[in-house]
């Protein structure tokens with residue numbers, strides 16, 4: 001293996017280069033290499049200035065996250081940085097690509113920083129449930145002030161080289177390494193750090209610590225790391241560097257051992273794993289997608305068009321009438337106008353994005369589209385009709401996708417003469433905001449079509465997860481099973497407010513009933529009516545209250561009343577005695593003796609329904625791996641990242657315990673709780689979902 005850190009001489013400049021692909025993570029070998037090369041350089045009297053840089057894609061992506069579950073190995077990153085800080089030679093970091101986490105902390109211990117154009121600098125540890133643990137919380141405020149440091153550390157935001165120059169995070173910008181080396185000589189002659197750098201805490205600061213803490217409590221409910229980040233920056237305003245570093249080291253170790261950080265680190269790798277489709281190699285050729293088209297400009301179609309235009313694509317949107325088209329285009333324009341009004345983009349950007357979207361009522365305009373996404377009504381005949389027409393109009397090689405949420409993608413594909421070019425792209429509402437994309441692989445979808453869409457999804461800022469064809473795919477099928485359980489619980493004695501409180505206290509973004517009110521109680525009711533003929537009448541029917549709400553016009557937030565009541569213009573759910581009376585009446589009619597249901601039972605029944613259904617999906621091959629299911633729930637259903645996801649949570653709980661609960665529920669509540677064979681198999685073998 002080649003040396004992960006090298007030293008090269010350019011006259012009187014010693015260039016230390018980290019070369020540890022793919023991202024120059026600071027694993028043990030790199031840390032040891034940095035120390036060794038620093039020593040070599042300091043022992044070489046002909047070297048007057050030291051420049052540290054990274055080969056390949058960036059300076060460094062920070063600590064090697066895979067090492068966090070192992071005992072720390074010497075030398076620690078903090079020691080390496082201290083050695084650079086104390087170096088006898090002036091030091092300069094030349095940063096291209098990215099300097100993240102420990103990578104930026106290393107650069108902060110180095111006397112001067114030069115950025116290459118486009119370089120991104122960040123302390124993203126908070127996204128891993130951590131705080132910067134090698135001096136970032138103490139050195140960054142000293143360099144750019146407590147306010148700017150608080151912003152960077154609590155958000156993990158990437159700062160571009162130009163902005164870094166403006167706020168003092170970098171001292172200069174260079175176009176290439178030669179220029180950086182020349183600049184390094186100049187900077188080095190400017191002198192060392194001021195004598196009080198280490199001794200004095202950050203100068204009296206107006207940093208709004210309390211305001212930040214309040215904001216984090218609301219926005220990052222359940223995540224311990226953001227609060228610790230704030231405390232750490234505050235420590236920098238009170239303590240000399242040495243003491244601040246000791247404070248930070250202790251807090252980092254505590255967070256690293258926390259279940260929340262372990263879960264967030266799992267999420268980091270699970271997201272990257274989701275991009276891999278079993279059986280499709282990384283070098284599968286992909287098709288070019290530059291011109292996209294969308295059929296239907298309703299809620300989803302207009303959101304999808306926005307998302308594509310945001311990513312820089314030309315999009316043609318087609319509607320069934322001029323009036324519907326005008327409504328769809330107006331919706332797109334109004335969303336850009338709102339972004340402009342909120343200062344999220346300037347007028348020129350709004351105009352640029354809007355100009356990428358064109359409308360038509362004639363599908364012939366799709367003749368040259370590389371990718372068509374269909375988002376018409378959820379009706380098989382309507383969808384098949386659209387695909388038959390697309391088949392006639394679209395060029396050879398065009399990818400034809402459906403956004404259906406429940407229909408059989410294979411049946412839609414068979415409406416064309418090219419089922420190998422068809423697949424599902426299941427966006428979540430609002431499509432321009434939600435990160436999840438279920439990519440539905442049909443029975444005949446070609447490998448290169450799937451590979452293209454997985455890659456394309458990443459390019460438009462989505463997290464793609466490949467799933468198979470079944471009713472509801474992965475997310476909605478699990479979600480429905482959880483909602484059905486919530487509905488059974490209210491017939492037995494719970495109330496919507498109790499269930500929603502339990503779920504949100506546990507970290508879910510919204511409760512089950514609040515979500516039903518947001519989506520509209522009429523939506524589920526219409527689906528149930530359409531499926532009524534096929535329903536197994538021997539199974540309990542927990543939707544009676546839901547049906548009555550829909551029939552009574554209690555359609556949720558849009559009607560001002562649903563499972564809850566809403567004051568005009570407000571989204572705050574207020575418990576409604578009328579709904580309680582309806583629920584109690586249904587329990588009476590079904591001769592169910594209402595009982596007090598403990599919060600713990602509510603939680604376990606809601607969670608284990610998800611997990612049991614997830615196990616079935618794994619077994620059926622609809623989901624490729626348990627971590628994919630977790631990514632679907634985190635990015636599409638408001639599951640808290642600090643819990644890792646339903647399947648991860650079950651593994652952490654112990655599958656034997658989960659199975660015991662499910663067996664008990666099965667005995668009490670019947671068929672819907674039959675344990676998934678895979679769950680039983682794993683629990684009995686002492687294995688986890690992660691092992692599958």
Ligand code: 3HC
Nearest residue numbers: 023025061062063064065066100101102124132133134272
């Ligand atoms: N440690 C270990 N592996 C890492 C890593 C890290 N810090 N950063 C990236 N990788 C791995 C990825 O897992 C991936 O591996 P794979 O190919 O086997 O899946 C590979 O490097 C490439 O990464 P991406 O697929 O993410 O490539 P991108 O080009 O999309 O993104 C990146 C590159 C912007 C560097 C992104 O990987 C990233 O944001 N990395 C994490 C940065 C981070 O969080 N750093 C802080 C670490 S914690 C720390 O430093 C603690 C310190 O304070 C003590």
Ligand code: NAI
Nearest residue numbers: 296297298299300301319320324375376377378404405429
């Ligand atoms: P919608 O009713 O808001 O929009 C459908 C649009 O399609 C209407 O504007 C209609 O005029 C247009 N349309 C109908 N037939 C057409 C045709 N032949 N040619 C061109 N346009 C036609 O419906 P929504 O909510 O946007 O749903 C669309 C699809 O997305 C459905 O398959 C739905 O299941 C799916 N979906 C919906 C989600 C949601 O939350 N609304 C989430 C994920 C998927």
